[in-house]
Amino acid sequence: MKRGIINIILIAVIAVTLGMALYYSFGPKECLTFECFQQDMVVCKSATYVNEEPEASWGYEIIGKKRGQCEIEVTLLSAKEGGLKLRNFEGNSMNCLYSLGISAYPERDLDSCHGGLKENIQGIIIEKMHKYILENLGKISEELKKP
Numbered sequence: 001m002k003r004g005i006i007n008i009i010l011i012a013v014i015a016v017t018l019g020m021a022l023y024y025s026f027g028p029k030e031c032l033t034f035e036c037f038q039q040d041m042v043v044c045k046s047a048t049y050v051n052e053e054p055e056a057s058w059g060y061e062i063i064g065k066k067r068g069q070c071e072i073e074v075t076l077l078s079a080k081e082g083g084l085k086l087r088n089f090e091g092n093s094m095n096c097l098y099s100l101g102i103s104a105y106p107e108r109d110l111d112s113c114h115g116g117l118k119e120n121i122q123g124i125i126i127e128k129m130h131k132y133i134l135e136n137l138g139k140i141s142e143e144l145k146k147p
Contacts, residue, residue, distance in 0.1 A: 002022055028061060037062075038103035044070035050077065051105065056086055058107050069097040074106045076117055092117040 023087040037049035037060060044065050051058040059075040075093040077128040079086035086110040094115030110118050133140065 034105075039100070041070060041072065041103040042101055044100055053080075057078055058105075060106060063095070065100070066097065068100070070100055070102070072096045072098065072106050074113065074117065086121075089117060089120045092120060094118040 028048045031047050031049040037047055040062055043130035045060045049060045056079050057077040059077045061073045063071040063073055073093055073095050076086060078090055094113045094117035096113040096134060098112060100120050110121060
């Protein structure tokens with residue numbers, strides 16, 4: 001009976017060790033610098049990176065090749081101080097597609113992205129533009145009257 005329990009424990013330890021080895025061997029590489037992430041993005045190799053910006057922390061994960069492009073999931077990890085009201089969208093994600101050989105900050109090129117986070121960011125931008133137009137309607141009207 002003791003031998004059976006020992007065998008079960010030994011098998012469990014081997015399975016956990018093997019599972020961890022497989023995960024760390026084939027799971028995404030964790031990049032600590034953007035340069036490291038860029039190298040993997042150019043060839044679309046699985047990797048993760050956290051980009052600490054003044055206004056927000058962005059999580060990037062290279063998912064893999066999709067229709068001849070590199071798919072990257074971008075997640076808003078945390079909103080910080082700044083002009084955009086991002087705090088409501090923490091944890092939201094969007095997927096971005098780039099041609100192979102390209103490296104960029106995905107959240108800065110919304111045209112290549114789709115998903116809930118993109119829609120939320122665009123909503124903030126439209127709201128800010130609307131507010132600006134209303135506040136400067138007189139100035140804009142005068143500029144339009146000039147020949």
